[in-house]
Amino acid sequence: MSGTTTARTAVVTGANKGIGRAIARRLGQAGHTVYLGARDEQRGRAAERELRAEGLDVRFLHLDVTDEASAASAAERIAQEAGHLDALVNNAGVGGPLSTPSETPADEVRRVYETNVFAVITVTNALLPLLRRAPAGRIVNVSSVLGSLAHAAARKDPTGVFPDGVFPAHLAYNTSKAALNAVTVTYANELRDTGILVNAVSPGWVATDINGHQGALTPEQGARIPVLLATLGEGGPTAAFVGEDGTAEGRLLDW
Ligand SMILES: NC(=O)c1ccc[n+]([C@@H]2O[C@H](COP(=O)([O-])OP(=O)(O)OC[C@H]3O[C@@H](n4cnc5c(N)ncnc54)[C@H](OP(=O)(O)O)[C@@H]3O)[C@@H](O)[C@H]2O)c1
Structure with missing residues (x-):
C-alpha cells in the first residue's frame, strides 16, 4: 500500500462526459482526489486534461465497467495510490432501444442490463474492500425516475419531467433502472452496520448524449444530488432514492 494518503478519494464511472464528468468536477471542487473512470483512454484523458486545467486533482482511471479484469486493475491501482475509497459513484449507463415491451427483443434488454445493472455489481464488489477501509464510505447509483415501479404504476412523475398520465414504457432502460434500484437497497441492507451508505439518485432530465x-x-445541475449523496455526513440516509426537483436536498422518490 505505497503512497497511502488520507485525502478523500472518489471514483466516478463513465466520467468522460455528461453527468459523470460534471460529478467528477464537483467532487474535485469539494476537495476530493477524483478517479475519472472511462472505458476509452483518449476520451478519458481529454476529460482529465480539462478538469486538471481547472486546478482539480482528477486522475484518468481506465475502467470498462462491464469488464471484471478492468474493475480489478482499477481497484489495485487505487489500493496502491490511496489505500482507501470514500465515494463510489456508479454513473456509467446506456440508453438502449427506447422501445415498448412488445417491440423489444430480449437480447436488447440483456445488453442494457450488462451496463446498467450487472456492471454496477462488478464495480461495486471490486471496490468494496477499499470503501470498507474509509471512515465513511458512500455508494451512489445513478438511476432514473423511469426505474420507479410505484411511479410507473401510477403513471405519475413527481419530478415533473413528464405530465401526469404520461410515463414512457421503455422496456430495457426502465426495467434496468428498476433492477438497479433493487440492487441499491440490497447493498444498503448488507452494509447497514458498516457505516457505508448506499443510495440511488434520479439526476433529473439532463441534456446529454444519452x-x-x-x-x-445542464450536466452541472444533474450532478448536484449525486454529489450530495456521495458526500453525506454521518447519520445520512441509506437505501433512499432521491430525485432532483430544485429543492436543497432533492425529493425522496418512491421505489
Ligand atoms: N441525461 C438524463 O436525463 C438522465 C436521466 C436519468 C438518469 N440518467 C443516467 O445518468 C447516467 C449518465 O448518463 P448521461 O446522461 O451523462 O449520458 P452520457 O453523456 O451518454 O454518458 C454516459 C457515460 O457512460 C459511459 N459508459 C457507457 N458504457 C460504459 C462502459 N461499459 N464502461 C465505462 N463507461 C461506460 C459513457 O462512456 P463512452 O463515452 O465511452 O460511451 C459515458 O461516459 C446514466 O446512468 C444515465 O442512465 C441520465
Missing part, C-alpha cells in the same frame, strides 16, 4: 441533448438541465 437523450440527444433534449434534457432541460
Whole structure:
C-alpha cells in the first residue's frame, strides 16, 4: 500500500462526459482526489486534461465497467495510490432501444442490463474492500425516475419531467433502472452496520448524449444530488432514492 494518503478519494464511472464528468468536477471542487473512470483512454484523458486545467486533482482511471479484469486493475491501482475509497459513484449507463415491451427483443434488454445493472455489481464488489477501509464510505447509483415501479404504476412523475398520465414504457432502460434500484437497497441492507451508505439518485432530465441533448438541465445541475449523496455526513440516509426537483436536498422518490 505505497503512497497511502488520507485525502478523500472518489471514483466516478463513465466520467468522460455528461453527468459523470460534471460529478467528477464537483467532487474535485469539494476537495476530493477524483478517479475519472472511462472505458476509452483518449476520451478519458481529454476529460482529465480539462478538469486538471481547472486546478482539480482528477486522475484518468481506465475502467470498462462491464469488464471484471478492468474493475480489478482499477481497484489495485487505487489500493496502491490511496489505500482507501470514500465515494463510489456508479454513473456509467446506456440508453438502449427506447422501445415498448412488445417491440423489444430480449437480447436488447440483456445488453442494457450488462451496463446498467450487472456492471454496477462488478464495480461495486471490486471496490468494496477499499470503501470498507474509509471512515465513511458512500455508494451512489445513478438511476432514473423511469426505474420507479410505484411511479410507473401510477403513471405519475413527481419530478415533473413528464405530465401526469404520461410515463414512457421503455422496456430495457426502465426495467434496468428498476433492477438497479433493487440492487441499491440490497447493498444498503448488507452494509447497514458498516457505516457505508448506499443510495440511488434520479439526476433529473439532463441534456446529454444519452437523450440527444433534449434534457432541460445542464450536466452541472444533474450532478448536484449525486454529489450530495456521495458526500453525506454521518447519520445520512441509506437505501433512499432521491430525485432532483430544485429543492436543497432533492425529493425522496418512491421505489
Ligand atoms: N441525461 C438524463 O436525463 C438522465 C436521466 C436519468 C438518469 N440518467 C443516467 O445518468 C447516467 C449518465 O448518463 P448521461 O446522461 O451523462 O449520458 P452520457 O453523456 O451518454 O454518458 C454516459 C457515460 O457512460 C459511459 N459508459 C457507457 N458504457 C460504459 C462502459 N461499459 N464502461 C465505462 N463507461 C461506460 C459513457 O462512456 P463512452 O463515452 O465511452 O460511451 C459515458 O461516459 C446514466 O446512468 C444515465 O442512465 C441520465
